[in-house]
Amino acid sequence: MSNLSFDEAISNLSAEDVGVRKEAIKSLVGITDEKAIEPLIKATTDDNAQVRFKAAEILGNMGDLAVDKLINEFNNAEGKDKRFLAFALKETEDNRIIPYFVEATEDDDFGVRKVAVRALGELQAINELESISKCLKDEDWGVRLATIQALGDFATDESIKLIKDARKSEDDKDFKKSCNKAIKKAEKRQKAKASGKAIVKVIPMSTIKEMEKSNIQKAIKEYERYVEAKQAKDAPYKRLCVLYRKANDYENEVRVIETAIEVFADNDKKLSYFEKRLAKLK
Numbered sequence: 001m002s003n004l005s006f007d008e009a010i011s012n013l014s015a016e017d018v019g020v021r022k023e024a025i026k027s028l029v030g031i032t033d034e035k036a037i038e039p040l041i042k043a044t045t046d047d048n049a050q051v052r053f054k055a056a057e058i059l060g061n062m063g064d065l066a067v068d069k070l071i072n073e074f075n076n077a078e079g080k081d082k083r084f085l086a087f088a089l090k091e092t093e094d095n096r097i098i099p100y101f102v103e104a105t106e107d108d109d110f111g112v113r114k115v116a117v118r119a120l121g122e123l124q125a126i127n128e129l130e131s132i133s134k135c136l137k138d139e140d141w142g143v144r145l146a147t148i149q150a151l152g153d154f155a156t157d158e159s160i161k162l163i164k165d166a167r168k169s170e171d172d173k174d175f176k177k178s179c180n181k182a183i184k185k186a187e188k189r190q191k192a193k194a195s196g197k198a199i200v201k202v203i204p205m206s207t208i209k210e211m212e213k214s215n216i217q218k219a220i221k222e223y224e225r226y227v228e229a230k231q232a233k234d235a236p237y238k239r240l241c242v243l244y245r246k247a248n249d250y251e252n253e254v255r256v257i258e259t260a261i262e263v264f265a266d267n268d269k270k271l272s273y274f275e276k277r278l279a280k281l282k
Helices: 006-012 018-027 034-043 049-062 064-076 079-092 095-104 110-122 126-137 141-154 157-169 173-194 205-211 216-228 234-246 250-263 268-281
Strands: none
Touching (some): 006 018, 006 034, 018 049, 034 049, 034 064, 049 064, 049 079, 049 216, 064 079, 064 095, 079 095, 126 141, 126 157, 141 157, 141 173, 157 173, 205 216, 205 234, 216 250, 234 268
16 A cells, blocks of 8 residues: 555656656545546556556546546547547546547547447447447457447347348458357347346456455446446445445435335345444434
């Protein structure tokens, strides 16, 4: 755990020693101070890949706080310097980035195109299907693969047909396997949608619990996906209650508890835990 103060960490981001910069970026994980945005944006062009990636991840986790400045920098950047800004924007999960990523599907840099098309799938930008489908003809294999994954995210008859057509026209066996995987995922999502289930991508609880040690902000974001999907696992709700209590964020704690009470209405044991917790807050 770093003992650097906020000001020391920001200052050390521009140090000559890469080890000092790595320590600085590590100490800023989970930060939500607006003063960190511009130094972190600069760090996305650092000579060290680890520093660049962490800076982008931190900015992405800031969400709404950083998105406007990120968009501005993204529009003015070129080449490799634009890649990590693209990743940061993708991580914000903000729908305002959709038109900028639609334009970026034709960027000169293949890395930017790949992140852009993948993000459009995750953001469910179905109205941009025509622009996204053009990426199936991209010269870069990675961009074409990201397009297949994006189409799989949409899980519509039209997007599935596009994947099948792409599979038919490709000779690469690995690409065909990726198409099969995307089709399977899309068809599973279609069935879930038809039954009225919420479609939310979640990662294993054990992974998120480990994430708490290094990036509380990211861990909360991942736990919230379970709540959004109203999944019948009480652990994510309990962990969120604990984390929000530590942050003195009673409003969000109450929201999570009330959602849990709704989800576990038919499970007396689990219901009792959340009802008791809510009673103590009132």
